[in-house]
Amino acid sequence: xxxxxxxxxxxxxxxxxxxxxxxxxxxxxxxxxxxxxxxxxxxxxxxxxxxxxxxxxxxxxxxxxxxxxxxxxxxxxxxxxxxxxxxxxxxxxxxxxxxxxxxxxxxxxxxxxx
Amino acid sequence: xxxxxxxxxxxxxxxxxxxxxxxxxxxxxxxxxxxxxxxxxxxxxxxxxxxxxxxxxxxxxxxxxxxxxxxxxxxxxxxxxxxxxxxxxxxxxxxxxxxxxxxxxxxxxxxxxxx
Numbered sequence: 001x002x003x004x005x006x007x008x009x010x011x012x013x014x015x016x017x018x019x020x021x022x023x024x025x026x027x028x029x030x031x032x033x034x035x036x037x038x039x040x041x042x043x044x045x046x047x048x049x050x051x052x053x054x055x056x057x058x059x060x061x062x063x064x065x066x067x068x069x070x071x072x073x074x075x076x077x078x079x080x081x082x083x084x085x086x087x088x089x090x091x092x093x094x095x096x097x098x099x100x101x102x103x104x105x106x107x108x109x110x111x112x113x114x
Numbered sequence: 115x116x117x118x119x120x121x122x123x124x125x126x127x128x129x130x131x132x133x134x135x136x137x138x139x140x141x142x143x144x145x146x147x148x149x150x151x152x153x154x155x156x157x158x159x160x161x162x163x164x165x166x167x168x169x170x171x172x173x174x175x176x177x178x179x180x181x182x183x184x185x186x187x188x189x190x191x192x193x194x195x196x197x198x199x200x201x202x203x204x205x206x207x208x209x210x211x212x213x214x215x216x217x218x219x220x221x222x223x224x225x226x227x228x229x
């Protein structure tokens with residue numbers, strides 16, 4: 001079955017440090033890839049998406065992600081984390097021809113130390 | 115501003131009662147979705163609708179029902195048949211991209227607690 005894996009349940013980084021959140025998806029043709037962020041008790045907000053073209057994608061709030069087909073990965077990065085980045089991050093994948101429905105990972109909770 | 119409105123934000127229910135969660139969007143999106151979120155479980159699709167008067171079951175539809183009588187509205191009923199209804203419920207909508215991926219816009223969620 002198609003799936004998305006976020007290996008890290010919880011990550012803590014210091015403010016100003018760099019961040020990388022991992023995401024791996026099961027093999028499938030034409031994956032469309034997303035990262036969403038969720039603040040406590042809120043809905044999800046789209047950070048960035050990859051459909052095609054340049055494999056390094058820029059998003060909002062200074063985030064970027066790189067699609068690596070050979071590793072089936074779509075890791076999210078930020079060079080310098082701010083306290084306001086503390087939230088839960090979800091990776092999602094959709095495969096062309098699947099009615100466009102997204103499959104979500106279980107999320108990675110990010111804590112930021114002062 | 116366009117967006118998705120979910121109500122109520124918090125809802126308490128006694129066992130055996132049906133409850134209905136409201137979801138309204140003014141984005142002129144064709145597709146609407148309901149997800150359930152439990153701690154550490156990510157988002158699981160309950161129902162989705164790609165067009166008015168039509169909807170499909172998602173991965174965990176048992177114990178839930180929906181209707182789509184208007185493009186703007188997609189209410190979810192949590193019935194007494196749902197064994198463990200306490201959860202955070204998220205509504206989303208998207209444009210339809212045939213053969214492609216749908217970019218979802220989410221509401222702020224409704225938290226249902228069964229007492």
